[in-house]
Amino acid sequence: MQARFEEVVKVGNTAKFSVGAGDFEYPVISGSVGPDVVDIRKLYAQTGMFTFDPGFTSTASCESALTYIDGDEGVLLHRGYSIEDLSEHSSFMEVSYLLLNGELPTKSELDDFSYTISRHTMLHEQLSTFYRGFRRDAHPMAIMCGVVGALSAFYHDSTDIADPMQRKIASHRLIAKMPTIAAMAYKYSVGQPFLYPDNSLSYTGNFLRMTFGVPAEPYVVNPVVEKALDRIFILHADHEQNASTSTVRLAGSSGANPFACIAAGIACLWGPAHGGANEAALNMLKEIGTPDKIPHYIERAKDKNDPFRLMGFGHRVYKNYDPRATVMQKTVREVLTALKVTDPVFEVALQLEEMALNDPYFIEKKLFPNVDFYSGIILSAIGFPTTMFTVLFALARTVGWVAQWNEMISDPGQKIGRPRQLYTGPTQRSYAAVDKR
Numbered sequence: 001m002q003a004r005f006e007e008v009v010k011v012g013n014t015a016k017f018s019v020g021a022g023d024f025e026y027p028v029i030s031g032s033v034g035p036d037v038v039d040i041r042k043l044y045a046q047t048g049m050f051t052f053d054p055g056f057t058s059t060a061s062c063e064s065a066l067t068y069i070d071g072d073e074g075v076l077l078h079r080g081y082s083i084e085d086l087s088e089h090s091s092f093m094e095v096s097y098l099l100l101n102g103e104l105p106t107k108s109e110l111d112d113f114s115y116t117i118s119r120h121t122m123l124h125e126q127l128s129t130f131y132r133g134f135r136r137d138a139h140p141m142a143i144m145c146g147v148v149g150a151l152s153a154f155y156h157d158s159t160d161i162a163d164p165m166q167r168k169i170a171s172h173r174l175i176a177k178m179p180t181i182a183a184m185a186y187k188y189s190v191g192q193p194f195l196y197p198d199n200s201l202s203y204t205g206n207f208l209r210m211t212f213g214v215p216a217e218p219y220v221v222n223p224v225v226e227k228a229l230d231r232i233f234i235l236h237a238d239h240e241q242n243a244s245t246s247t248v249r250l251a252g253s254s255g256a257n258p259f260a261c262i263a264a265g266i267a268c269l270w271g272p273a274h275g276g277a278n279e280a281a282l283n284m285l286k287e288i289g290t291p292d293k294i295p296h297y298i299e300r301a302k303d304k305n306d307p308f309r310l311m312g313f314g315h316r317v318y319k320n321y322d323p324r325a326t327v328m329q330k331t332v333r334e335v336l337t338a339l340k341v342t343d344p345v346f347e348v349a350l351q352l353e354e355m356a357l358n359d360p361y362f363i364e365k366k367l368f369p370n371v372d373f374y375s376g377i378i379l380s381a382i383g384f385p386t387t388m389f390t391v392l393f394a395l396a397r398t399v400g401w402v403a404q405w406n407e408m409i410s411d412p413g414q415k416i417g418r419p420r421q422l423y424t425g426p427t428q429r430s431y432a433a434v435d436k437r
Helices: 043-047 083-089 092-101 107-118 127-131 140-154 164-190 203-212 223-235 243-253 258-269 277-288 291-302 323-339 344-357 360-364 371-382 386-410
Strands: 003-007 014-019 022-029 067-070 075-078
Touching (some): 014 043, 075 092, 075 323, 083 092, 083 223, 083 323, 092 107, 092 203, 092 223, 092 386, 107 164, 107 203, 127 140, 140 164, 140 258, 140 386, 164 203, 164 258, 223 323, 223 371, 223 386, 243 258, 243 386, 258 386, 277 291, 277 344, 277 386, 291 344, 323 344, 323 371, 344 360
Antiparallel strands (some): 014 022, 067 075
């Protein structure tokens, strides 16, 4: 049986699906920008067939007004604003407000929002006992996943997803408490005492103090580091329907509480193919070791029979340059200069970047440095161990997850996620008793 889709211009905004002797028409829906989509919700009912799309790379799973990506042109927009403009002129708190509310805040709106977030930064005191249930050598992502999932046991007054006010409170709590949770995970791993938040500092400055400060002396926030980390948070705030965001939406579609949904997103982000890419990129730079070895490793990367690959180059979505990488390129140099870093790893990174950008092989295949290549360098220079990289990603992405979750819950057409499959197992067969097999 042959089947085919064809766009039928003469009948307007519809697509025709021909299967056997039958023709079926399906609406073509246009967004404000980007590819049109064919609405196939009635396909199975009308034809008895599913579409087959492993990885959902050609499937629009939802309608969203949050983030737009054009991978071919290297475009990333949040609510219509380019990531270049936001990272250059805005703050993470401002971007958070934008994602949650749809518009950039006025000065008073931003002040009120920042005040609200700063007043939700503390964790229930019993959670410090919860941390002590983990081994000291536990991965910070394991701790984060467990603690965030447990928040519903401590803040059950904001788990009613049908109540818009409770959803708002839960959103604010998650955004506010994630830096505290992340910092405590780090402190626990190194055996240092937890530091309470300081509401006089910025969102990012407060996180730096809780992470690197100690009770024995005052912590002074380096403004260059604060700006760089805030920029990293902005660049990772949301990225359309990626694996972790889709996980949050899928978990949320069942009616699960927001803390459980975000914990599910964290668990997905932990995967090395998703949130662990910046750690992999830094480990690769450490493997190269010194600048004189770069040509050798570039030749290895070109060899199809060699398992070595240049991590932090290219992107699944961006087929040209990653727009976030352009921003980070400048930030790397600012941080390395401000901190007077002399580690050979950073010299390797800068020279590898230059050589790859001028190598015809990489240019032809459009293997440009992506955001993970640069963010790993910056985070390492600041002093974060590689185990914390994905934690910081989760911290920043929380606002995107929360905004996506809120958008989904607010959608009257929302229904529980239920992908289908192409079954290739045995057909029905008779059961035989164990002594007759």
